[in-house]
Amino acid sequence: MFGRVALIGLGLIGSSLGHAMRRGSIAGEIVGAARTAETREAALRLGFIDRGCKTAAEAVAGADLVILCTPVGTYGALAAEIAPALAPGAIVTDVGSVKMSVIRDIGPHIPKGVHFVPGHPIAGTEQSGPEAGFAHLFDGRWTILTPTAVADPDALARLTAFWTACGAKVEVMDPERHDMVLAITSHLPHLIAYNIVGTAAHLETVTESEVIKFSAGGFRDFTRLAASDPTMWRDVFLNNREAVLEMLGRFTEDLISLQRAIRYRDGQALYDLFSYTRQVRREIIEAGQETPLADFGRHPGADTHVPNARGGAARKGKASE
């Protein structure tokens, strides 16, 4: 499908893309750029790249497809660096969680004859680094492409085919709308998760060890999102500031109203909300975006048996230890 693909950044998404390309025989050669020798060596050892480069400019030379897989805060400088080295006719894309800022930061650097189509796979885990990736991360998940008005239709079609071959379903969306939709489906949830974990850890009335011990009451569900990569998420909030502040304002407004219902013992208001929210999960499961298994299928026995689990992690997984 592509002769040479350059992955700039070899973390969770970069490494998963490498594995997915191997699985689907999508690329003739996969070149990966990472600053540290450790990361490049891990990527070569795990076999999801053919060649490692220290700089992005070196990696993009002769590539038909260039995918930026680093935190969105790095994109401006990266685009300036790779611009002179991009091959004519190449497609440049990214996997950033914000799209307006990506267009602002990358767009102006793209040379004539090179096609820029921003993208965002709605998939991930709380783990980071080249060891975190796996081939099926994108299976059945959506990838949003946000081509600008001047985007080449052929480049868009080729990128759509690429993501489809990686297992994803593709949606084309206006970048501004993307940033609004993701603010509520991804950015606000992460912010809330980070916040409650911070609140719980800083109480003087309840110790951190009590929080950890009794976290199965619900708290632990939030810690997955709150364990996500800090640099990536700092950059998301700095670059989707307006949409996040808008969603956060609505969340707080609703929360204050819920607080009032508790204070004035309005059981009916609580019951009505709690009944309504139940069906949202049902719809997400029906849409194939969530596991229907109770408690995410996690329980002491299951942790050691889930297929494709990495040995080291699974061995520590028995809750009864």
Next chain:
Amino acid sequence: MFGRVALIGLGLIGSSLGHAMRRGSIAGEIVGAARTAETREAALRLGFIDRGCKTAAEAVAGADLVILCTPVGTYGALAAEIAPALAPGAIVTDVGSVKMSVIRDIGPHIPKGVHFVPGHPIAGTEQSGPEAGFAHLFDGRWTILTPTAVADPDALARLTAFWTACGAKVEVMDPERHDMVLAITSHLPHLIAYNIVGTAAHLETVTESEVIKFSAGGFRDFTRLAASDPTMWRDVFLNNREAVLEMLGRFTEDLISLQRAIRYRDGQALYDLFSYTRQVRREIIEAGQETPLADFGRHPGADTHVPNARGGAARKGKASE
């Protein structure tokens, strides 16, 4: 261990206790009370009770151990109903998520010669009803017992042995402290989850179908808690009002501070919090209270393979469908 055990309420916790007692051969006879014939029949069919009763008073007659497994709002009336029928020397306990209100509501009804020891297993799933239970729900999880000053030491020891036989680890705690600890580890997380799902569903700028489609960005993690039983949770918030309002106040204070960091582009403050919260999850995993598998171990392929998955649910689990 016990001759006859009466389960009052045959939902997720009642049914799981029934299955756990069967697994450990803990009870000579298990009697279950449920208002609807449908629930009693399901419990008999699933085999986790020996006999079904329409009223709680009928079920507790001759029981050595009585476990209230209904929403905490029902406890006062239930205690008044069963009091005259309780056998001398019987132990009465409960599984309610709040403990001060339970002592207030049940305590005064307990006859002389009957032992009341409140309890709370920190375990559950988002599913409800007699079909939702399974024997290993309590394995490796904590059950908190909150005996009052006048509690019989022998009754406490027997109840501790009971929960241990059900797979749980037992912690004895002051009821007031319990309500404070659970407010942050369980009640606030549920409230936040219900709230964000409500906010997302009522936006006019983003449609509900977009929220569902792109929920894999993080939102879906919250929907598990927000799918929990509405009656149970209404009762929790009405009965642990002060502690929840206190924790909610702190959460909001922290959130406003985070909002300010985003507004003023304070990347360092965001990065510091996001780095700190990461280690909390690590500690929860080390404490055996969470799966170490990335993304809770959920992915399109895994859903159909997790052991003990009920067939109906698992068949719908393929995200690629």
